[in-house]
Each structure stands twice: as C-alpha cells, then as structure tokens.
Amino acid sequence: MEQVVLHKRDLKHWVDLIQGGSQVFVPSRVSGEIFFLPYAGQLESDLLRGNAALPYLPPKDLVFPQSETLFSFTRGAGDIDFSVPEKPSEKRVFLGIRSCDTVGLHWLDHFYLSNFRDLYYQNRRDPLTLITIACNQPMKNCFCICCEGGPFLHPETTAFDLQLIDLEDHYLVESNSEKGKALLDLNRNLFSQPDPGIVEARDQEEQKSHTRFLKEPTSYMSAAIRGITSNSVPPEVWTELGERCFDDGGCTFVCPCCSCFGVGYTAKGETGCHYRFWDSCDYSGFTREVSGHNPRAEKGERFKRRFFHKLSYHYVKRDGRIGCVGCGRCITACPGEVGMPAVVERLRRG
Amino acid sequence: MFIRSDGKEAFGCLPMTLHPVSEGRLCHRGWNRFQNLRSLNRLSLPLVREGSNLKQVAWPEALQKTTEKISQLLSRHGPQSVGVIGSPWLTNEDNFRIARFSCDILGTSHLDGSYRFSGASALTALDRLFSGSFGSLGSIPAIAQSPTILVIGKESCRDFSPVGSRLIKAFLHGSTLVLADPLCTRKEHFFKHLLSYPIQNLATALKNKEGLPPEVSTRLLEPGLALIFLADQVDSASSLLSLLHSLSPQSAVESHLPLVLPLSRSPNLKGAWDMGIRPGAGGSTLHEMLGEESEVKGLLIFGDDLLNHLVTSSMLAKFKSLEFVLVADRFFTDTARRAHSVFPIPLLAETEGTLTNSEGRVQKLRPFLDPQGENRSVAHILHDLSRLLGKDFPVLSEPEMRKEISKNFFTYRLVASESELEKIGGILLPSPTAQLTLDILQPPEQAPEGYRLLVPNTLYAWNRNQMIHESPVLRIEYPSDRPAVRMNPLDARELKIRMGEKIRIRSDRGETQIPVELDETIPSKVLMIPSHLAELVESLAGKAVHDGAARTVFFPNLSVSVEKI
Numbered sequence: 001m002e003q004v005v006l007h008k009r010d011l012k013h014w015v016d017l018i019q020g021g022s023q024v025f026v027p028s029r030v031s032g033e034i035f036f037l038p039y040a041g042q043l044e045s046d047l048l049r050g051n052a053a054l055p056y057l058p059p060k061d062l063v064f065p066q067s068e069t070l071f072s073f074t075r076g077a078g079d080i081d082f083s084v085p086e087k088p089s090e091k092r093v094f095l096g097i098r099s100c101d102t103v104g105l106h107w108l109d110h111f112y113l114s115n116f117r118d119l120y121y122q123n124r125r126d127p128l129t130l131i132t133i134a135c136n137q138p139m140k141n142c143f144c145i146c147c148e149g150g151p152f153l154h155p156e157t158t159a160f161d162l163q164l165i166d167l168e169d170h171y172l173v174e175s176n177s178e179k180g181k182a183l184l185d186l187n188r189n190l191f192s193q194p195d196p197g198i199v200e201a202r203d204q205e206e207q208k209s210h211t212r213f214l215k216e217p218t219s220y221m222s223a224a225i226r227g228i229t230s231n232s233v234p235p236e237v238w239t240e241l242g243e244r245c246f247d248d249g250g251c252t253f254v255c256p257c258c259s260c261f262g263v264g265y266t267a268k269g270e271t272g273c274h275y276r277f278w279d280s281c282d283y284s285g286f287t288r289e290v291s292g293h294n295p296r297a298e299k300g301e302r303f304k305r306r307f308f309h310k311l312s313y314h315y316v317k318r319d320g321r322i323g324c325v326g327c328g329r330c331i332t333a334c335p336g337e338v339g340m341p342a343v344v345e346r347l348r349r350g
Numbered sequence: 351m352f353i354r355s356d357g358k359e360a361f362g363c364l365p366m367t368l369h370p371v372s373e374g375r376l377c378h379r380g381w382n383r384f385q386n387l388r389s390l391n392r393l394s395l396p397l398v399r400e401g402s403n404l405k406q407v408a409w410p411e412a413l414q415k416t417t418e419k420i421s422q423l424l425s426r427h428g429p430q431s432v433g434v435i436g437s438p439w440l441t442n443e444d445n446f447r448i449a450r451f452s453c454d455i456l457g458t459s460h461l462d463g464s465y466r467f468s469g470a471s472a473l474t475a476l477d478r479l480f481s482g483s484f485g486s487l488g489s490i491p492a493i494a495q496s497p498t499i500l501v502i503g504k505e506s507c508r509d510f511s512p513v514g515s516r517l518i519k520a521f522l523h524g525s526t527l528v529l530a531d532p533l534c535t536r537k538e539h540f541f542k543h544l545l546s547y548p549i550q551n552l553a554t555a556l557k558n559k560e561g562l563p564p565e566v567s568t569r570l571l572e573p574g575l576a577l578i579f580l581a582d583q584v585d586s587a588s589s590l591l592s593l594l595h596s597l598s599p600q601s602a603v604e605s606h607l608p609l610v611l612p613l614s615r616s617p618n619l620k621g622a623w624d625m626g627i628r629p630g631a632g633g634s635t636l637h638e639m640l641g642e643e644s645e646v647k648g649l650l651i652f653g654d655d656l657l658n659h660l661v662t663s664s665m666l667a668k669f670k671s672l673e674f675v676l677v678a679d680r681f682f683t684d685t686a687r688r689a690h691s692v693f694p695i696p697l698l699a700e701t702e703g704t705l706t707n708s709e710g711r712v713q714k715l716r717p718f719l720d721p722q723g724e725n726r727s728v729a730h731i732l733h734d735l736s737r738l739l740g741k742d743f744p745v746l747s748e749p750e751m752r753k754e755i756s757k758n759f760f761t762y763r764l765v766a767s768e769s770e771l772e773k774i775g776g777i778l779l780p781s782p783t784a785q786l787t788l789d790i791l792q793p794p795e796q797a798p799e800g801y802r803l804l805v806p807n808t809l810y811a812w813n814r815n816q817m818i819h820e821s822p823v824l825r826i827e828y829p830s831d832r833p834a835v836r837m838n839p840l841d842a843r844e845l846k847i848r849m850g851e852k853i854r855i856r857s858d859r860g861e862t863q864i865p866v867e868l869d870e871t872i873p874s875k876v877l878m879i880p881s882h883l884a885e886l887v888e889s890l891a892g893k894a895v896h897d898g899a900a901r902t903v904f905f906p907n908l909s910v911s912v913e914k915i
Binding site for chain 1: 352360361362365366368374375378384385390391507508511514518519522539540774822823827
C-alpha cells in the first residue's frame, strides 16, 4: 500500500484531472437529499472538510441498478434480432464514498464476480474506481464499528482502491490497487511524501474516530451470530419480529449488501425485453411457488431467513464476513423499527 | 419521492428522508412504483371504433368523430344523456377541469368518480359529519402521539408504511392499539386487542357497551383517539357515521373529535372528491347512471378502468348497452377495449399538478418524463372537444388552475401560493371546527346461524389495478383472485372439504357452487368472497343493498349454510 499526502486546496484540481479521463460521481444534494451524481465542477462542503455524507441510496445502484434491461428483441422478417446493452465505454470514479459503502461494494463483488461472473455487473464494475473517505464523523444511525464496515478501511480486510484520511489541511491518501495508483499518476506533483510522524497521526485520527462512533448505537453482533448459527433463537421471537416487518422491502433496497433480483418480461407486438429488478426476501412472492405453496408464507420465517443470511456463521465462513456493514440505512427505511441493531438487541435478549 | 431515470426511462425510485410523512419509508407498492412507467401497454395514439375493432387514427379525426357522437347525444336526448366520470388517478387540476367541463360545456349534472363503490361512502359520511368539505382531520405524524388508536382492517398499517410506522412509534411509547377486523384470526403483538367486528357491529357494541373488554370501551372514548380505516372498505356511509358517533359521545367538545384518517389505495381520492367529482343538483351517481331506468346514454370516462369498479352484473350490462363511451386513459384497459373512442393521456409521472393525500395534504407533482407517443393532456382534450362543440374552454396553466381552485374551495384557499406548495410536504388543509350532529344507527347485524359470508372489496382494487398489472414484483405480490370462496382450514376439515373442491353455499336468497381456497387468516365459521366476483356474490345475496346517504349499493354480510357436493 502506498501512502502520499494531498493538500486539500488541490483536491478540486485533482478531481478535474480525473474528470478528464473518467466520469466522476460525487455526493451531491438534491432537495436536501444526497445522491451520487456526475461531478459538475463543485464539491459539497462536507467533502472538502474531510467527511463524506451518506446517501440514502447506496452506491450499489450504479453497478446494480434497481432495474436494468438484460436483452431486448425485435422480430424482423423471419428472424429475431437480440441486443444486449452496451458496456459503458467510459471509466467511472466514485469520489467521497464512505467506508461502509466500499465494503458493501466488495461484498457485492464477491456475490456477482467470484462464483460466476455476472456480465451486467461486471460491465459496470470493471471501469469503476472507488475513492473512499475514511469517516471521522458518524451519521445518525451508523454502527459500522460493530460490523467491520469502518470507520477506516484496512488493506488486509478490504481491497479498496484509494482512501482519503482527513488530517486538518491535508489528506493522507492510501493507494491499495493499480486503479488507485493510476489516479495518483495523473499528476504526481500534487502529492508529497508523508512526514515521518504521519503514520502516528493517522492512527490517532482513527482512534479519535472510533471514540466518536462508539457514542452511536452499537449492536451485539456476536450474540446474534451465535444465536442464529446455533438455531437457538426461540420461534416466538422471530414471529414477534416478523409482525413488525411490513413486507415493504425498503431495508433490502437500501442495504449495500443485498443482491437479490427478479427477472421480468415485457413485450408488445414484435418488440420486447427481459429485465431484472431488485427483489426482496421480505416479499411473500419471493419464495411462493407456481402452485401457490409458499415455503416461507409466515412473515417470521421470512424475517428469520433474511437474518440467517446476514448473520449466520454458515455465510460468514463462505463469504468472509457478515452481510451487514453497519451503514444504518435499514433503521431509516424500516417502518416497523426493526432495523439491524433493534433485531440484534432483541436476539441478545432471547 | 424521487423517481430515477437514465434520461429515457425510469429505473428506480427513492423516498425522501426529509419528507414529514414518509420519512424515507414506503410500502412495497411505493418502492416498486416506477415499474409501470416502462410498460409497453401504454396507449400511444387515439383509437376510434370501426365495427368490432378499434382503429388507430390521428387526433383530428378522433376528436371529430368523438364530438359528432357527443353532439348527437346532446341534440337527440339533451345534456342529461351524457355522464362524466372523473378519477382519483388524476390531479386536482384535471379533476376540477372535468367538473367544469361537465357543467359549463356539456350542461350535465351526471358527474361522479370511479370511487363510488370504493371510498365514496366514507367521504359522504365525513362530509355529512362536518357539514361540508372537511379539510384535514389530523396528520399522519400526529398518530404517533395518540394514546389510543383504533385501526379498522389489518391492511391499514401493512399497506401504508408511513401510517404503520406511526403505529409502531405509538406502541413503543406505550399507546394502546386496538384492531377491528372481521377477517382476522390473529393480531400482531403491538395490538392490545382484536375485535372481530364489522364496522356497524362495532358501533353498536360501543354504543351499548356490550361484548367489549372494559378497557376498550373506556379507552376508545377518551380524548386523543386516532381512528384509522380504509375508505374503500366502508360499505355504507351510515355504518361509519354510527361508529364515529359511538366514538364521540361528547360531540360538542371539539377536542373530543378523534383524529380520523380515511386511507385510500388510489393517490387522489380525497382530491377528486374535493374538486367536485360527484353529482351536481339533479345529477346521478355512477350507480344511478348505470341503473336500468337511467337516462344516461353515453359516458366520458377519464383516468380509470371503470369496469373494475362495477359491483353488479346489471351495471355491467347497462355499460355494454351505452350508445357511446369515451375513455381517456394511460393503458389499454378492459374499459378501453369496450369504448367507442380511446384517448391516450399522460401518466402522473408526466403531469404537473397537485394531489391531496389521505390526511388532507396537498402536494405538488413534478413531471420527470416527457409525454410519450401522441399523449394529450386532459386540459387540451377538454379544450379541443369544447372547440368542436362550438364552445370555449381555455387551456389554463396549472398555477392558473390552482388559483381557480383556491377561489372555489375554501379549504383549498392556500394552494394558490406556489411558494407554500414548493415546500417539502406541501400544504396541510385546515382542520374543520364542526360539531357531530348526526346519529344514524343501522340495526345490528343478526348473529348468524351457521356461516357468515363476508364480501369485502379488500382485494380487488389491488390486484386488478393497472399499477399492479404493469409491475412484475407487484403482480407476484398480489396474485389475481380465482373465483373461489376462502375458508378456514379447520372448518374445511370438519366438512371433509379439500383445497379446490367445490362446495354448495346457500343463503335465503339463492345458492351457488364454488371451489374452496383454504386460508388460515379467515376466522372459523366465516366465508369470504371478494366483491368483484359479482355474479357469484349476486347469486347468493340477490340484489345489492342501497346506501341512501352515499347513493350507492353494497352487499351486506350474509348468513349462509355450506355443504360438500
């Protein structure tokens, strides 16, 4: 891993340089809400202060959109023409992504690119470089500290590209991939070698950040993992939690790690397309069979299944980590107030 | 809510975390709302009937032929031969235009909404209660502070997440939640009590203080009560009035008025109602327009699939016999297939205007898609029809329409303020300051012998709605009803009836044979047939019961016997 220093006054210049060869997405406000939108010459002030805002919609949407065409077809004179969406020709850079979202994207990489290679995901992911801002301020519902989702990234656990760490007037820039290095190589004169005490200063910043995050809601993950893995959670607890789930699917849609999709089909006359869309294990139709039989008809069963996938050791062993990065979006999305921390706390009580 | 688009089509949506009602939460319809925007089933060109076929034509020809038909009806039979149907799927501005067009251009007072059988009874009751337009009867965020909440129908929290989230907040703060639902066997843990009563029986039980747990009787009469129900499920105005009266014994004290939230599955039920989409003096309701003796010979239907709403086969027969039907809609619906002229209009996502939600909050709709195909706005359609009829109906902009609305409807006086409308959360209409004066009590339902057959319209508005049809997720979530009766599995076991097997159901008015679907959520000794299975329902219930206040019909619960064939 390479470490260099970037003065904050040079950040915009560097972004402009990146923009010359890539499409840059930065957190931007629309009606007060934050989205990753194409960079248009301005950076949000919190980014310049060394803190990235957490958009409600995770950046997974840019590599795995809520809905996308898989292929379309047109019946011609005797033949059927098929077309698959073209691969994005331009490189893309996400600047200002929070640590938890970077970890979430790597979780999706594991799902979509390790066992089989999903063409559509890969086409969007390959040209993508992530510039993470190490978090120094927790948002309202952050609990990444309980999920190894932040606030700082470490190369031994997350294969990030670049990480920016706020050190007053400067960023310490950590490069951990060839893609990251390529962005530093755009103009090496913008970057200087760190002073001898910089590693110590970095560790102090991380420690301070940890202290701030500890004030936020924390989750008893180990108790929940043990209870779920050993199947020792009483069924009535799942029933109770399931009753608070309104089957809206919001938690799965805003979860940086949730990867389930369904496939739809639409046609009119001689043209049509197949497309996929985010699906949710909250939905009763997720597992209902054509006959009408549903192996998980009860809400409690669906709820249990969701958290089994998120927290059981079976999946931790297979996927390398729990399926939660502690971003806290499910807390915002859940009308039943059963986001991850509330569930984990309930499981701990038994 | 944000709809996300790649410039060509919508591919996702996201609720606003800063919105005072949603706070970033949606139900599953909301989260999948964008999917019908990519439907290939959109109407793109006007259609005109030629023999048994509908033929695509250019707008001038479609307008000309449609105007000729309307003129023929007007000259032969007079203005009252034409009926007009507005819709809760149109904006306030468009509904107000439709109301003005009916009155000023056509001269007919036969105007109504497609909601006559699914919501109008509840709104009629509230109008009577407050002697006119009732504005807002309480905000959704305020539910969380209510010490006692009476929820009628279990869908009221599940299918309306912003409401459900306030119920949970209230529960966590120690409020008492009571669920009333005759089609429910098990309450969720956050409900303290489950009352298996239909609305009218609940009103009687409250009035007589019989059969209810003492705590329920006491708490429901304390100040600060919130009453939440699905307007679509209120079968008669008098049943809701009875309940409201039972809940407000000290009616002269304003603070004792409960917070009332009539929920709706359509986006603008209250707005369409408030904009005057209901009969004028001497006019007929939709039920009356499609009555056997009706003078209506032609219908102009805007923004809805009317056939989905008709609850009796005689109305369907009358509809089929109409001399002329114009449908202005977004999709090629069942109603459009039977029309003589079909005009494509923009989706709400392509329309500017305002909608009024269940709590009386007027919010601005911002179009994010360009109108597709040859869609033409309701404003321009009405203008063109008027011009060809030799009259002037100017195309006013949406802000100009809002000024007109603010002048015509006192509770909407603030909607002319564009700056207020631009605020996140829009404008909450003022609350009424009225006294409860009516005391309409229905006779209590007789305790049934044998089985009780319930005929709710709970399901049909969902799974036959175009929004559901055009979304793959929602199509799976709301599978179509099969023509079957739902029954508790324990009852079926007792009668040795298996899933799918036919049974004979007898009432004192008729009998039918119908397959059984087993449903654990249906209480024992209760059968359920969705009301849109009109022929089945009529074969048992005979004629529908007339709701004099709302001038509509409904099928009351029936006592029936069941036997295996």
